[in-house]
Amino acid sequence: MKHIKLFEAFVNEAEAKFDKALHKKVLKAIASTKTYMEVEDDSDMSEILIATRENGDVYDDTAGQDDIKEAQRVQKILMKKFPGIKVQIETVDEWVHLSIRAPRVANFKYVIEMYDENEPNEYRRGMGGSEFATFKEMAQALEREYLRGAKVDFKSVEKELEAIDTYPRDRFTGWHQSKGIKIASGVKWGSTTVEIQVAKETDEIDYKTKKGI
Secondary structure (H helix, E strand, O other), X not given: OOOOOOXXXXXXXXXXXXXHHHHHHHHHHHHHOOOOOEEOOOOXXXXXXXXXXXXXXXXXXXXXHHHHHHHHHHHHHHXXXXXXXXXXXXXXXXXXXXXXXXXXXXXXXXXXXXXXXXXXXXXXXXXXXXXXXXXXXXXXXXXXXXXXXXXXXXXXXXXXXXXXXXXXXXXXOOOEEOOOEEEEEEEEEOOEEEEEEEEEXXXXXXXXXXXXX
16 A cells, blocks of 8 residues: 655755664554554654555545544654654645654764864864774874874774764765864974874764754
């Protein structure tokens, strides 16, 4: 059974998929509500869609109020049982759909940046750097390529990075970057000396507060 899906709020987001365990639990929870709404495809790991037109008006193409109330009842149960999942009601002609999607999981990257210390702070330009999937990979690269013997307390740096929850810099790539943390200065780099900073990036933020989700 196929129906038109008009869930624009979901389409515009990066897709998150259920893991098998959560997917099974959500399906079981739907069954436990004893709803008369039907699951359309129990193998779809990106969206669980349940629908009904039990009380809809086929001739006027309007959804039934009892069906909307039933969707609201199931929505409330699922949102309470599984905080973080996305549950949205949509009506399409006489049909009422309840779309359930997995929580969006934020990804993170770690960034090294260098700045020429011979330039005034207000004009200081980034001299390039690198991005890493894990803090460990970044720390290894810093010791191997960037620090040139400068000593850094990596445990303290990692703790400071992990405490970051605000990402004010839009990279215009879907990623947002935190403010930099200075970890070394006076590092010889060619004919100049550089300050080395590290930062953290995420692909999931609250656009009003710039805080990570």
